[in-house]
Amino acid sequence: MGVGGSSLLIPGDAVLTLLLPLHHGPNCSQVGLTEVQVAEATQMAVRKVNEAGLVPGVSLGLRVVDTCGVPSFTTKMAAVAWVEDSLACPLPALTLAILGPNDVSIASSAGVVVRPLGVPLLSYGPRSVPAPPSLDIITPAPYRIAQAVVQVLTGAGVSAVSVVHTDDAEGETLAQHLVEAADYWYVCVAVVVTGTGGEVMAAIRGGPGAVVVLGSRHHVQLLARTLGQPGSPVDLLLLTEGGPMPQVELGDVTVPTIILQRTAPVLPEFLTFLERDLAAEDTPRRHYLAAVAECASCPDGHFGYDAAAPAAVDVVLRCVAALRDAHMTSCGGKEGLCNKLNGLGVDAWEELLLSSTPDTTIFPELAQATLSSGTEDLPHFTVKLLHGGNLTQAGQADATSAILGEMELPELGCGGGPCSCKNYRPGSLPPAANITRPASGFNIFSGSDWWSWELPPLHEASGSELTVYVTAFSMVVLILLISAMVCTYNIVKPPPRN
The missing domain is CATH 3.40.50.2300 (Response regulator)
Structure with missing residues (x-):
């Protein structure tokens, strides 16, 4: 797999294409550790799916494209993947889905290109923000x-x-x-x-x-x-x-x-798969292992695990579940691909991706993971x-x-002195949506708990919060005065006549 190129790692009847920057930086020279983990986890999942025969008579293929994070190259290779699958010999392959890229703007551009070709594009892991028209299995929650x-x-x-x-x-x-x-x-x-x-x-x-x-x-x-x-x-x-x-x-x-x-x-077999056959000509994986080996401060046997790796495995299983359901419905139980299956539109595939239930028997660790489709991150x-x-x-x-726990942090200040700043009020940023509060209703004591009557620092409160505090305090005083006047009147008023 070359830098800034494409490699069909696993041939198959239905092919997944993975777009991600295995290398990045100047001249595409820096290895992306997270991206190598995602590529290897995806390859492991595809191999195990084929070994288990989850779709009768249909093999799953994988193409990995090292995009170097270049937007134009990424978009181009998304279309090239469809062309290569359509011209495959002896029979055309089905472009099942394109996974990634995780960059939102590039994913949106690639989605505009491949959706008219009938190919869904979806994220291989939870994104921080949506990237329409690409599909997010997990709804982003920034x-x-x-x-x-x-x-x-x-x-x-x-x-x-x-x-x-x-x-x-x-x-x-x-x-x-x-x-x-x-x-x-x-x-x-x-x-x-x-x-x-x-x-x-x-x-x-x-x-x-x-x-x-x-x-x-x-x-x-x-x-x-x-x-x-x-x-x-x-x-x-x-x-x-x-x-x-x-x-x-x-x-x-x-x-x-x-x-x-x-x-x-954590997928227990992933580390073993990552370190397999060290003599193989697999450039990104070799770069990854070399970078880890050169880490002087990493303890022996240390393995950093990125959440995008198991998320990518889950996406592969979800694509396989969609293919299995579409195959049963369109091909009538016959082995191999059929014309009706090849003719499914992108909307039908996206609906299947969101509704099909992945078979996690080959990766039982994912059964309890919070990766259900349609759920918020x-x-x-x-x-x-x-x-x-x-x-x-x-x-x-x-x-x-x-x-x-205890962390040894430095003394923090502002240019060597104490900080005395007003909260930044952005004029260019729109008001945020979906900001949840820890309790329903308006808490006049804000961050204070109900059992603590200690007010938050008033010099840090906004104008609207100060108005609420003053109004609430005035209402409390007014209620106390009225109650005191009623009690005093009841005490001094003359007794009623019989």
């Missing part, structure tokens, strides 16, 4: 990711941050939701900025020493490596995209970095701290809470 970030910030005692996001749909959407969630939980967002290099440094200099970086994976890692260099105004980084082994991909980051890694079901994170090249687990977090 507000939950943002809320988990704020839970970790409050749990770590961080009260003021700057937000740096990538210049794409993922970064803008996550930043929007983070501002909303931070405002509710009284975490001061001093500045929200996008860009790279010097302009970002200039924008955050003098602001809070804690910086949250949001957006698409490789761009977040690039920003983290830029912001985490010696001499940077950053004291602490927080990322939601650190990759499976941050010691490798973020090894040159010198500032303490809190990383939220999605938790996922419920991300759970393992919180880790990368410092001095060492990665340690610090706790767990989701949208409602964070449980953190």
Whole structure:
């Protein structure tokens, strides 16, 4: 499998095409650890599906395209995959589905190209934001990711941050939701900025020493490596995209970095499959294993696991279930493909993908996973701290809470002094939708629990919240005065005559 090219790893009657940047960066020279895991997990799933014979008389094929993250090349190869399957000899193959890319803008462009060809395009893992017209098996919930970030910030005692996001749909959407969630939980967002290099440094200099970086994976890692260099105004980084082994991909980051890694079901046989036949000419996998072997701070036998890998396996099983149901309905139980099956439209395939039940007998670990189609994404994170090249687990977090152990964090300030900032009120970002509150109704004590009558810091409250507090306090005083007047009248009034 060459860099920036295509390779049909497994021939078959019905073919899945996987579009992903196995390499990225300048000259497509950096190996993507997450993407290699996704490619290998997908290949493992396809092989096990064929061994089990889940679709009578139909073999499943796999094509992997290393896109290098180039939008035009990705879109082109999505169409080329359909052409190659249509011209396959001795019989044309069915282009069952195209998986990926995970980048939202590129996925949308590729979806526009392949849907008219009757091919569904779907994500190989949970996205942070939707990418129409591509299909998301799990409905993205960016507000939950943002809320988990704020839970970790409050749990770590961080009260003021700057937000740096990538210049794409993922970064803008996550930043929007983070501002909303931070405002509710009284975490001061001093500045929200996008860009790279010097302009970002200039924008955050003098602001809070804690910086949250949001957006698409490789761009977040690039920003983290830029912001985490010696001499940077950053004291602490927080990322939601650190990759499976941050010691490798973020090894040159010198500032303490809190990383939220999605938790996922573990496939016991995956590591063995990944390390199979080390003499094989499999360039991305060899690059992956070499990068891990060169990690001096990784303990022996260490294996970082990305949640996208089991999610990709689940998507393969879902495609197989859709193919099985379509084969039974269209081909009348006959082995092999039939003309009616080949003629199914993209809407019919998407409906089958969402309604069919995957057979998880070959991967029982996925049976209890929260990967059911149509459900909203419920991300759970393992919180880790990368410092001095060492990665340690610090706790767990989701949208409602964070449980953190002790973390050695630096003293945080604003340009060397204390932080005194008003929450960032973005004029360019639209109001966030789907922001959930921990309780129904309006809580006049906001973040305070019902048994605690301690008001939150009023100097950090918004104008509308101050108005509510003053109005509620005035109503309470008025009710007390009226009650006192009624009681006094009842005491002093003359007794009634008989």
